[in-house]
Amino acid sequence: MSNMSPMKQMTLSEKDLMYINDELNTELLMVKRYHEAAQQVTDQELQHAFRQACDMHQRHYQTILSHLQGMSQGQMQ
Numbered sequence: 880m881s882n883m884s885p886m887k888q889m890t891l892s893e894k895d896l897m898y899i900n901d902e903l904n905t906e907l908l909m910v911k912r913y914h915e916a917a918q919q920v921t922d923q924e925l926q927h928a929f930r931q932a933c934d935m936h937q938r939h940y941q942t943i944l945s946h947l948q949g950m951s952q953g954q955m956q
């Protein structure tokens with residue numbers, strides 16, 4: 880058995896939540912912009928680069944959202 884204590888739940892302030900919401904909005908905006916850019920260019924290398932950037936921002940968005948959902952589920956328990 881481990882002697883480690885369980886992690887304490889982190890409580891976010893309203894200001895923290897506003898920053899996180901801004902970051903989510905920024906990531907979503909970047910997903911949309913890179914997706915549009917990839918559709919508009921004809922150069923294959925640029926399309927690939929824009930799609931990679933789009934995918935990266937989508938992963939960032941999902942990661943942030945997953946962390947927030949995990950925190951909210953932890954608070955409900």
